[in-house]
Amino acid sequence: MQPLYLAVGFVVLVAVVVDILWTTLWVDGGAGPLSGRLTTWTWRGLRTASNDHPRALSLAGPLILAFTLAMWIALLWLGWTMLFAGDETALVSAHTGAQADWAGRFYYVAYTMFTNGNGDYTPTTSGWELASSFTTATGMAFVTLGVSYILTVLGAVSQKRSFASDVTGLGERSEAFVRAGWTAEDEFRGLERPLESLATQLSLLADQHKAYPVLHYYHSERASRASSMAVPVFDEALTSIRHGVSDDAQLNPTLVEDARSSVDSYLDTLETAFIEPADEIPPRPELGRLRDDDIPTVQDDAFADEITALSDRRRKLLGVARADARHWPPLEE
Secondary structure (H helix, E strand, C coil): CCCHHHHHHHHHHHHHHHHHHHHHCCCCCCHHHHHHHHHHHHHHHHHHHCCHHHHHCEEEEEEEHHHHHHHHHHHHHHHHHHHCCCCCEEEEECCCEEECCHHHHHHHHHHHHHHCCCEEEEECCCHHHHHHHHHHHHHHHHHHHHHHHHHHHHHHHHHHHHHHHHHHHHHCCCHHHHCCCCCCCCCCHCCCHHHHHHHHHHHHHHHEEECHHHHCCCCCHHHHHHHHHHHHHHHHHHHHHHHEEEEHCCCHHHHHHHHHHHHHHHHHCCCHHHCCCCCCCCCCCCHHHHHHCCCCCCCCCCCCHHHCCHHHHHHHHHHHHCCCCCCCCCCCC
């Protein structure tokens, strides 16, 4: 017996099983300890190697998913191999009766994980026969679970980009978003239905980001399809409406607060993706841009006082943009 090999195999198997179940089934848990760190290291390494080139960063999401699935398979393979190595007599050749060497153990575990075996090696005791059955069960079950997880993430990526397009379609700066909702009748009624729809989409997106933190690392080459830009634009537009527009021209406050709560839910997901608030506060929205369209606003000093209380929130929004290698505010319009 080799107690060290048995211990290492057991620890590796427990670690990878916990990570798989944590990542794929625990909705409130975010990424598992292993896959979460792999995600962060892959993203940071790609940013450094590519110097934040958009095309290279657009590969981050697919690479992270591929690396995660490969890591799970490799650790399952390694863990079971080490476990079988804990007993030199656990496996013998079906043809010669010789004990399996390291190559034979790796080979046996590989075909046992994905099939029922081809008979080249055979376990010697009922205990190792049971271990072989568990090898097949974990291989088939967890690989299938991993593939299902990937398909779910890809569906969420499409929804994420749809939300971003809907926001930036109204404006790629928060001031433009507000101006797009202002009608000739001096009101924001045209913004009510889009705002309600966007709040619903963002609430769903927040739940998906919490369950699948890898979504934060699906980088879009086009800023107009990046939620890391759309969420700050959306929230800053809500801030401008809530605190920058005169009381007699206010949008339905219930809609505004509901939309802001959806942003709160999204910001709560940042910790699961190891995204930190920015050190500095971003420039505040420019009320002069709203006045150019004859939108009644409060005085700049009053707006500055109100927005100061939102400094922590706005630092998180800037952190979202920077974590995705974006600049905020975006290009001038």
